[in-house]
Each structure stands twice: as C-alpha cells, then as structure tokens.
Amino acid sequence: MALVDATMLARLSGVRLRARAVVEGVLSGLHKSPHQGQSVEFSEHKEYAPGDELRHLDWKAYGKLDRFYVKRFEHETNLKAVLVVDASGSMAYGTAGLSKLDVAKVLAGALSHLLIRQQDAAGLALVAQGRLAELPPRATPSHLNHVLGALETATAAGPTDLSHVADALAERLARRSLVCVFSDFFDEHEGALQRLLSLRARRHDVAVFHLVDPAELEFPFDDPTRFLSMEDERNVEVNPREIRESYLEEFHRFLDETKAACGAADVDYERVRTDEPLDAVLLRFLARRGGGRA
Amino acid sequence: MTFAHPWLLLGLLAALIPLVVHLFDRRRPRVVPFGALMFVLRSQKRTASRLKLKRLLLYVLRTLLFLAVPLAAAMPSCVDEAKAQAAQGAAATAVVVDVSLVLRFRADGTPLFDEARRQAKDAIAQLRTDEPVTVLPCPSSAAPLAPGFDKVRALASVDELLPTASPADLNRCLDAAARALDDSPQPNRRLVVVSPFTSSSLRLEVPAPTIRGPQGTPLKPQVVLRDVAAERALPNRAIVDVKADAAPQAGPKAWQFTVTVRNFSDEALSDVPLELRVGGVPVVKGFVDVGAHATAQKALTHRFQQAGLTRVTAALPADGLADDDVRELLVPVPKDARLLVVDGAPSPNKYKDEAYFVVSALSAAGSPVTPVLRDTEAAWREDFATYDAVALLNVEAPPDEVAARLEKFVAAGGGLLLAMGDRVDPDVWNRRARGLLPRPFRVVKTAVEPSAPEAQTQAARVDTLSSSHPVLAPFSGEAREGLLALRVYRYALFESTGAADDVLASLNDGAPLLVAQRKGKGRVMAFATSLDRDWSDAPVRTAFLPLVQRSAAWLTASLDEREAAKGRVGDTLSLTVPDGKQVGAVDAPSGQPVPVRAGPGAVAVGPLPEPGLYAVEDTGGKPLPELAFAVALDPLASDTERHPAQSVRAWFGEDVVLSQGGGSGGTEAPVWTWLLVVAVLAFFFEGVLLRS
Structure with missing residues (x-):
C-alpha cells in the first residue's frame, strides 16, 4: 500500500492533484482487497415493456426464449452521497503541512472521485460563515469537475454552525443518502452535533470525519502565549504550562464525547489526524463500509 | 525587638x-491563532x-x-522587658556590670565583655525617660554614684568600662548598688545585673541584696538578670599557682617548678601540654591530666645556666580565657659561692663539733654556698681568694701572717664569719687580728653552766632583733619565735663602740649576740656564742638552719640578688628599697603606670592592675632590674564555673526577677x-x- 501522507500532499498544488493522489493510493490498496467489486452489476431480468431502453435488451435470452427481456443492473439503484465540508475559521488551523480544511477538501475530493467513478452520485455542501453552498448529487464525470472546483475555491472563515447544515440537509434529502461530514466540530451551538446525527434517524447513512490537528491534541506550547480565535475576535493570554493538563483533559473529553455520540447514533466515526496518510484514512473507511462500496 | x-x-x-x-x-507573549x-x-x-x-x-x-x-x-x-517595666512603673535603676577577668573569656572569638557592654547599653537604652540610672562596674573600688537622669552620661560610662584582671564580688557590688538606690526618691528600684554569674563571683549562701523601704524595712528590689554567657558553659583551665624551689638534688642552679593546674570545666582533660620558658625560650615541656572540676600538679625541673634574677614563664595552650594560661615569675638564681669552714676544734664526736652543724646546714637544700671544711693547719694553707667567704669556728686567733691575708681577703670583698668557742682567746684575737673583728672582744661571760639544773631558766635569751637587716628578714612574725627561743649559756662580750647599728641581735642583758659590719668591700659577722651545743642550744633550734644559710648568703653577697617580691592582682605590694636607691615609677606589663607611695625604706605599689612582670625605675628614669617583681592572678578570677540560671533567679526571688536574659537581655528569644x-x-x- 502506498500511503499518501500529509507532507507529500502539501507539496502538491490544488485539490484535484491531491485528491487524485489519494484516489490512486486508495485504488492501489483496493486491488489488493479480497472485496473488490464493480459499481455496475447485473441484478435480474425484466420482461420488456415499452419505454425500456433498447440497449439493455438481452439478445441471448431472446435467442433462447424468444421473448424480450431487459437486463436490470444494480447501478440503477445508485448511491446518492452528500459530502458536507465544514469551512469555518477553525478549519484553517494546521501545523502538519495541511490545514484541517485542506485535509477535508482532499478527503471529500477523493471520495467524490471514487463515488462518481462507480456511477454513484456525489454532491457537496460547503458550510462557511453560517451559509450553505450546495452542489446537488450527480453521477456524471463532469460533475466531478464541479465538485473539485467548488472545493478548490472554498476558504475557511466565520464560526462553525453545523446545526444549520443539519436542518437544511434534513429538509432537502428526500431519498436515503450517504452524508459524509468533514469537520472539527468546534461548534458551540447547543445540540449542533445531535441535530447533525439526527439525519441518521431519517434513514440517511451518516459518516463523520472528525479532523484534528496534532497541536490541538498535544498542546505543545510553553511560553506565555496570546491565543487568537480563528472564528471571531476572542483572544486569551495564558501560560500554556499552567493550563496544559486542564486543556488536554477538556479536549480529549470532547473527542470521546463526540465519538460516543456518533456510536450511540449508529453513525460511522472516523477521527482523522491531519498528519496521517489520507489514503489510509479512506481505505480504513471503505473497508469498514464493506468492500469498497461507499 | x-x-x-x-x-x-x-x-x-x-x-x-x-x-x-x-x-x-x-x-510580550507570543501571538498564536x-x-x-x-x-x-x-x-x-x-x-x-x-x-x-x-x-x-x-x-x-x-x-x-x-x-x-x-x-x-x-x-x-525579642525582649519583653518594656512590658515588664511598664507593669511596674518607673524605677530608679542601678546597672551592675561584671568587669572581672571572666569577661575576657572569648566565646566564638568575641570576648564576653563585648556582650556585657552591649547588654548594659541596651538596658540603659530601654529605660524610660523618667527612670534615673547609675552604672556600677564590678569589681570597683569607687563608690557608686546616685542614679541620675543623664542617660548619655550613663552610656558613656559603659563605653569607658574595661575588663579587669580581678575576680568579681557581685554580692558586695549588689549591696553597694542597693545602697545607691536607697538615695533615690523613686518609689520603685531596680537592679540590672549584667554578668555570666560565676560561682566564685556570686555567693548564694548569703542573703540577697535589699533596699530600704518607706519605713526603713528591707525590701527586695526588682531585678533584671542579663546573662552575657547566654546560659552556655565556659570551659576554662588555668595555672593557679607556680611554686619555685631550689632543687640541689638535680644539680647546681637547679630549680623545681611545681605548677598547679585547675580545670574549671565539666570534661576531664588529658595530655594538656605544659611548657616552661626561661627568658621567653621554651626549656621544659610536660603533659598534665586534670579531671573535671579538679586540680593537678606537675613538677618541672630546670638547671639555670646563669645566676641572677631570671624571668620564668609557665604556660598552657591558650583556651577561651587565655590570661590565666600563663604565669610569670622571677627566680633568684644564686651564684656558685664557696665558703671555707675552718674547724678550730675538730672532734671525733660530731655532735660536739660545731663544724658539723654548720656544714650540715650549709649542705641542706636551698643553701646559697658550697661549704669546704678544713682544720686550721690546712685552712691557713688555702688561697682565700678562691673562696667567697671564710667561717672561723672556735678558732684560736690566726697567726699574724694568716690574719693579714684574711684582712686583705675581706678588704677585697670576701666575707668572714667568727663563731666563739672554748679555744677562742679574746686577748689573742684582739692582739693578732684586731682588724678582722667588727668590735674588739672584751671577756667571755658565762650566764649559767650548761649542765646546771637551772640552765634553761638562767640562760641568756635573745631580746632584740633587727629584722630590717637582710640576714634576719625571714625572722618576722611567728618566725621570730625561732630565734627568741634560743638559750645562750656562755658568750663573748664586745667592746662598746657607741654605735649600735651593726648589732643584729642582742641578749636580754644587752650584750650583742650577732654583729655584722662591712669592711672595705667585704663583710664581717661575729656570733658571740658557739655554733655547737657547748655555749648555746642554737643547733637544735629551728632558726639555726635559716640563720646559718642567710648569714652565709649575706657574707657571700648572695642576698644582693634578693628574692623577688610577689604580688597578686588587686593587691598593694610593699617593695623594699635598697640603701641609696629611690623608686620613681613602676610600670605594669602593659606599660600602664602603677601608683607608688613612698615610705621609710620601702614603697607601696598598687593596686596592681594586671598579672605579669612589673618594671621599676628610679627617680631619674633608670631601670632598677633588681627591684622588678612578678604579679599573679587571683585563682578565684579564673573560676568560670557558673550558677544554674534557676538558682540565681531563686536567690534573688522569683517574684522580683522581671525577666531573665538569654542572649541580649530581658526575656530574649533568638528570633532569627x-x-x-x-x-x-x-x-x-x-x-x-x-x-x-
């Protein structure tokens, strides 16, 4: 398996290249998987009826049975996926080469690449400054360009408001869909995560990619520091050595609670360190979801 | 505080x-988004x-x-003395400051006296403005002043205090302080005692000092105890005495010094080095073991090389109180004098031979001369110039030629002793050797026959003594009885010369018993009776040996190297001044002049302020080394053993002791x-x- 780490990705310019590199890594990994599959598979025969596509007529069956049958393929039940990327100010934080937003873009781009490649529909929901910018799910190859283009232009700014996204998605996703959320979940609104996870109750398949920077995990600061908020005007001057223990306790509790909440809601949870190989993240995710089908 | x-x-x-x-x-903090x-x-x-x-x-x-x-x-x-004083109201205060030798004890390199001075000043500084104060050093011969309000003067008087070399008598000083307080109109009186409270300075078996109450009744004054030693022990060892004795058994000019060392500490001392120095040079070393609170003696013997008054120092290694670790003394080392004893009537029975008694006395320890015994025939052949003195005992008058030699010998500085006996013929002596006699002989008188039953009662007795003469100087006081007990049965009478200043001793009938004169550079002494038991009982009297030895010493001029006077610190010493000399000044070892009061034939020097060798000068400022003398410390002054603090408090009375000083007075606690x-x-x- 050729792992594509964040340092290498940081040297690549743009989401397209980075996503492609990750996809290649993922595909390289999938070939070695015993669960390799196809996105378009024969499912059953159906007697021809007017309106069916003639290109799907099974001429071999007509030769044997003298009746017209139409092949039905599984891809006709295409997955509809919405990739929700948090573009709040805190997502711009990054100490390992890529910011959390960069990692989210790469993961979202690579996943959309994989989905569209297997004829699934991939849409994008960018959440920035409380607004939702959407690309509705499509399975066409040209749509991939739109998705990647939207990811490319996304910048981090403003406060995190996942509850707004959850409400919008719940309203717009009529059909059962896969909702992949890429966020650090630094949302101070009451019950934001719960509202996002409530999509699962609406029979949507929800997967959470919890993005964490190593500096947030380890808090490696010593000298007196003035910390500035990346989402608003708040700042605080502290001696990091004095609060490190308390910070780490708070932060890990937050991580644990987020994971526990996801587990309780039957939501797939993936914690992503921004310094770890992203293809490995996707492979881990795909393997968990059964043989490469997203 | x-x-x-x-x-x-x-x-x-x-x-x-x-x-x-x-x-x-x-x-500036780092700024980190x-x-x-x-x-x-x-x-x-x-x-x-x-x-x-x-x-x-x-x-x-x-x-x-x-x-x-x-x-x-x-x-x-911290001091809570002010609190105590405030509770008691204003009080006339007498600050008794111990300035005895013990205050020279160095604890941690600093003399206790520095602490005493500091505490005395501290006590004065803490007094209120309405409290009069007086300062009394102890020991001091001066009467204390009445308490006054001039605290600056009181502080200055403390600054002027110096530690003495004497022991303190705190009981006397406290009584004097109490009398000074009696004169104050203040209703309250207070004694502040600044001292290490040694056992020797404060006697607890006598009543504590009292002041006079309103109706004359004795009252206890308030007492503030300031222990300058801060309840610490003051371990000290001291040379408390050095006795110098001639040690002829160890050879000529040999002296034995018996050094007494006292240990005033709770720990036994072993192998303490003891050193004897002559003229500042160590000559003998020894070691002494002294138990706790015990005394030990160590005898050190030294043979001197030269005669004369010699400075000797006994020394221990210096301890906290170094002043008493050295003792100076002056030793009169006699010259090697020879005395030719001419036996005019040798007898096989030595008890009937006067030469036996004389030679025995002169051979005894401490004798200033070496006797050489000869009969007349052999003696007349001797070269008298090889002797310092000649004793003619019961000798028939010498031949003319010998008499002339003897006269020449005496004129040149020799000494001649004549003692009577049966062989002495006064007329022949007067005829042949008139020039040798201090006075011409008259006749021989018999007071009573020695064998007569009434011999003891009718014998002549010594009646008058000239104790100012160096020969008879030891026979003063009780020692005088030794000569007065002499019984003389027969004796020679001398012609009267009108002058009596050459008669050292007379009998009860007025006849001279001992006559001494200077002739030329020499000296002549005549004993009017025999020196055996034929004419008197002199040989069996206790005075015989010192009399013979002193006479020999005088005749050989050994007494000119007189015995050095001795004194103790604080004493006034009477110094005998030789004829023709006048004492102008006496300087203590530190150079401090000592008061001198002239008297007849002697001067009173003192009080002596410090131990060591004192130098004497005549009125022209010329040194008189023969009058130099050594002064020793009072052994009591070296006693550093202390009373327990509780005992001292109890003695003054727990009810009147306001506070007890530990380090700096009052109830002080070392807060630091x-x-x-x-x-x-x-x-x-x-x-x-x-x-x-």
Whole structure:
C-alpha cells in the first residue's frame, strides 16, 4: 500500500492533484482487497415493456426464449452521497503541512472521485460563515469537475454552525443518502452535533470525519502565549504550562464525547489526524463500509 | 525587638522585588491563532481561581523569603522587658556590670565583655525617660554614684568600662548598688545585673541584696538578670599557682617548678601540654591530666645556666580565657659561692663539733654556698681568694701572717664569719687580728653552766632583733619565735663602740649576740656564742638552719640578688628599697603606670592592675632590674564555673526577677533562627508550587 501522507500532499498544488493522489493510493490498496467489486452489476431480468431502453435488451435470452427481456443492473439503484465540508475559521488551523480544511477538501475530493467513478452520485455542501453552498448529487464525470472546483475555491472563515447544515440537509434529502461530514466540530451551538446525527434517524447513512490537528491534541506550547480565535475576535493570554493538563483533559473529553455520540447514533466515526496518510484514512473507511462500496 | 546587625535590615527592600517584577514584567507573549480556542478558554476559566491562588501564594512565599533572609541576618531578638517595666512603673535603676577577668573569656572569638557592654547599653537604652540610672562596674573600688537622669552620661560610662584582671564580688557590688538606690526618691528600684554569674563571683549562701523601704524595712528590689554567657558553659583551665624551689638534688642552679593546674570545666582533660620558658625560650615541656572540676600538679625541673634574677614563664595552650594560661615569675638564681669552714676544734664526736652543724646546714637544700671544711693547719694553707667567704669556728686567733691575708681577703670583698668557742682567746684575737673583728672582744661571760639544773631558766635569751637587716628578714612574725627561743649559756662580750647599728641581735642583758659590719668591700659577722651545743642550744633550734644559710648568703653577697617580691592582682605590694636607691615609677606589663607611695625604706605599689612582670625605675628614669617583681592572678578570677540560671533567679526571688536574659537581655528569644526556618520553608514550598 502506498500511503499518501500529509507532507507529500502539501507539496502538491490544488485539490484535484491531491485528491487524485489519494484516489490512486486508495485504488492501489483496493486491488489488493479480497472485496473488490464493480459499481455496475447485473441484478435480474425484466420482461420488456415499452419505454425500456433498447440497449439493455438481452439478445441471448431472446435467442433462447424468444421473448424480450431487459437486463436490470444494480447501478440503477445508485448511491446518492452528500459530502458536507465544514469551512469555518477553525478549519484553517494546521501545523502538519495541511490545514484541517485542506485535509477535508482532499478527503471529500477523493471520495467524490471514487463515488462518481462507480456511477454513484456525489454532491457537496460547503458550510462557511453560517451559509450553505450546495452542489446537488450527480453521477456524471463532469460533475466531478464541479465538485473539485467548488472545493478548490472554498476558504475557511466565520464560526462553525453545523446545526444549520443539519436542518437544511434534513429538509432537502428526500431519498436515503450517504452524508459524509468533514469537520472539527468546534461548534458551540447547543445540540449542533445531535441535530447533525439526527439525519441518521431519517434513514440517511451518516459518516463523520472528525479532523484534528496534532497541536490541538498535544498542546505543545510553553511560553506565555496570546491565543487568537480563528472564528471571531476572542483572544486569551495564558501560560500554556499552567493550563496544559486542564486543556488536554477538556479536549480529549470532547473527542470521546463526540465519538460516543456518533456510536450511540449508529453513525460511522472516523477521527482523522491531519498528519496521517489520507489514503489510509479512506481505505480504513471503505473497508469498514464493506468492500469498497461507499 | 533588638537587632545585632541593624544595618542589614536594608536588605528588607528586597521584599519589593516580587512586587516590582509583578508590576513591571511585561514580556510580550507570543501571538498564536488557535483553532481549539474554546478549550483554552474553558481550561483557563476552570483553572483561573486555582492559578490565582497559586500566584498569590507564590508572591507571598517569595516576599516572605526576601523578608526572612535579611531579617535573620540582622539577628533580631525579642525582649519583653518594656512590658515588664511598664507593669511596674518607673524605677530608679542601678546597672551592675561584671568587669572581672571572666569577661575576657572569648566565646566564638568575641570576648564576653563585648556582650556585657552591649547588654548594659541596651538596658540603659530601654529605660524610660523618667527612670534615673547609675552604672556600677564590678569589681570597683569607687563608690557608686546616685542614679541620675543623664542617660548619655550613663552610656558613656559603659563605653569607658574595661575588663579587669580581678575576680568579681557581685554580692558586695549588689549591696553597694542597693545602697545607691536607697538615695533615690523613686518609689520603685531596680537592679540590672549584667554578668555570666560565676560561682566564685556570686555567693548564694548569703542573703540577697535589699533596699530600704518607706519605713526603713528591707525590701527586695526588682531585678533584671542579663546573662552575657547566654546560659552556655565556659570551659576554662588555668595555672593557679607556680611554686619555685631550689632543687640541689638535680644539680647546681637547679630549680623545681611545681605548677598547679585547675580545670574549671565539666570534661576531664588529658595530655594538656605544659611548657616552661626561661627568658621567653621554651626549656621544659610536660603533659598534665586534670579531671573535671579538679586540680593537678606537675613538677618541672630546670638547671639555670646563669645566676641572677631570671624571668620564668609557665604556660598552657591558650583556651577561651587565655590570661590565666600563663604565669610569670622571677627566680633568684644564686651564684656558685664557696665558703671555707675552718674547724678550730675538730672532734671525733660530731655532735660536739660545731663544724658539723654548720656544714650540715650549709649542705641542706636551698643553701646559697658550697661549704669546704678544713682544720686550721690546712685552712691557713688555702688561697682565700678562691673562696667567697671564710667561717672561723672556735678558732684560736690566726697567726699574724694568716690574719693579714684574711684582712686583705675581706678588704677585697670576701666575707668572714667568727663563731666563739672554748679555744677562742679574746686577748689573742684582739692582739693578732684586731682588724678582722667588727668590735674588739672584751671577756667571755658565762650566764649559767650548761649542765646546771637551772640552765634553761638562767640562760641568756635573745631580746632584740633587727629584722630590717637582710640576714634576719625571714625572722618576722611567728618566725621570730625561732630565734627568741634560743638559750645562750656562755658568750663573748664586745667592746662598746657607741654605735649600735651593726648589732643584729642582742641578749636580754644587752650584750650583742650577732654583729655584722662591712669592711672595705667585704663583710664581717661575729656570733658571740658557739655554733655547737657547748655555749648555746642554737643547733637544735629551728632558726639555726635559716640563720646559718642567710648569714652565709649575706657574707657571700648572695642576698644582693634578693628574692623577688610577689604580688597578686588587686593587691598593694610593699617593695623594699635598697640603701641609696629611690623608686620613681613602676610600670605594669602593659606599660600602664602603677601608683607608688613612698615610705621609710620601702614603697607601696598598687593596686596592681594586671598579672605579669612589673618594671621599676628610679627617680631619674633608670631601670632598677633588681627591684622588678612578678604579679599573679587571683585563682578565684579564673573560676568560670557558673550558677544554674534557676538558682540565681531563686536567690534573688522569683517574684522580683522581671525577666531573665538569654542572649541580649530581658526575656530574649533568638528570633532569627526561626526566621531562617521560615526562609527555608518558603523556598521549599515555592519550589513545590512551581513544579505543581
């Protein structure tokens, strides 16, 4: 398996290249998987009826049975996926080469690449400054360009408001869909995560990619520091050595609670360190979801 | 609160350092945009109160550290004396300051006297303005002044105090102080006693001092005890006596010095080096073991090389009280004198031979001469010039030629002793050797026959003695009885010359018994009776040996190297002045002049202020080394054993002792040690807090 780490990705310019590199890594990994599959598979025969596509007529069956049958393929039940990327100010934080937003873009781009490649529909929901910018799910190859283009232009700014996204998605996703959320979940609104996870109750398949920077995990600061908020005007001057223990306790509790909440809601949870190989993240995710089908 | 080093209190300014750092330390913090600020905020909020407390504690601990260290260095101590004094009201105060030898004891390199002076000044400084004060050094011969309100003068009088070399009599000084307080109109009287309270200075078996009450009834005064030794022991060893005796058994000019060492400490001492120095040069060394609170003697013997008055020093290694570890003395080392004893009537029965008694006396220890015995025939052949003196015992008058030689010998400085006997013919003596006799002989008189039953009662007795003459100087006081008990049965009478100044001793009938004269450079002495038991009982009298030895010493001029006078510190010494000399000044070892009062034939020198060798000068400023003398310390002054503090308090009366000084008077507590503990604890907890 050729792992594509964040340092290498940081040297690549743009989401397209980075996503492609990750996809290649993922595909390289999938070939070695015993669960390799196809996105378009024969499912059953159906007697021809007017309106069916003639290109799907099974001429071999007509030769044997003298009746017209139409092949039905599984891809006709295409997955509809919405990739929700948090573009709040805190997502711009990054100490390992890529910011959390960069990692989210790469993961979202690579996943959309994989989905569209297997004829699934991939849409994008960018959440920035409380607004939702959407690309509705499509399975066409040209749509991939739109998705990647939207990811490319996304910048981090403003406060995190996942509850707004959850409400919008719940309203717009009529059909059962896969909702992949890429966020650090630094949302101070009451019950934001719960509202996002409530999509699962609406029979949507929800997967959470919890993005964490190593500096947030380890808090490696010593000298007196003035910390500035990346989402608003708040700042605080502290001696990091004095609060490190308390910070780490708070932060890990937050991580644990987020994971526990996801587990309780039957939501797939993936914690992503921004310094770890992203293809490995996707492979881990795909393997968990059964043989490469997203 | 008093401070040993008040200037170190400037260090208290260091306590401002934490505050200054807190106010002015504005280091620019790093500015870091941080995604997870919400957790930083939460942590800061959560730990804010704890951190605030921690910072406050750190500030307090650091300030405490910077306060405690300079405070401890200034060595403060608490005194609650003012409280006690305030409770008692204004009181006339007498400050009794011990200035005895013990105050020269060095504890931690500093004399106790420095502490005594400091505490005395401290006691005066703490008095209220309406409290009169007087200062009494102890020992002191001066009467104390009445208490006055001039505290500056009182402080100056303390500054002028110097430690003496005498023991203190605190009982007497306290009584004197109490009498001085009696003159004060103040209703309250107070005694402040600044002393180490040694056992020798304060006798607890006598009543404590009292003051006169309103109706003349004795009352106990208030007492403030200031222990300058801070309840510590004062271990001391001292040379308390050195006895110098001639040691002929060890050879000519040999002397034995018996040194008495006293240990005034609770620990036994072993192998203490003891050194004898002659003229400042060590000549003998020994070691002495002394038990705790015990005395030991060590005898050291030395043979001198030269005659004359010699300075000898006995010394121990210096201890806390170095003054009593050295004892100076002057030793009159006699010259090697020879005396030719001419036996005019040798007898096979030695008890009937006067030469036997004389030679025995002159061979005894301490004899100033070496006797050489000859009969007349052999003696007349001797060269008299090889002798210092000649004793003619019961000798028939010498031949003319011998008499002429003897006259020449005496004129040249020799000594001649004549003693009577049956062979002496006065007429022949007068005819052949008139020039040798101090007075011409007249006849021989028999008071009573020695064998007569009434011999003891009818014998002639010694009636008058000239004890001012060096020969008879030892026969004063009780020793005089030794000569007065002499019984003389027969004796020669001398012609009267009109002058009686050459008669050293006379019998009860007025006849001279002992006549001594200077002839030319020599001396002649005539004993009117025999020196055996034929004419008197002199040989069996206790005075015989010293009389013969002193006579021989005088005849050989050994007494000119007179025995050095001895004195003790504080005494007034009577110094006998030789004829023709006049004492102008006497200087103590430190060069301090000593008062001299002239008297007939002697001067009174004193009081003697210090131990050591004193130099004497005549009126022209010329040194008189023959009159130099040594002064020793009073052994009581070396006694550093102390009374327990509780005993002293009990003696004064627990009800009147206001407070008891430990280090600096009153109820003083050495606060600085606790301050050091506080500083160490502050430093420790500051480190703990920083690491927590």
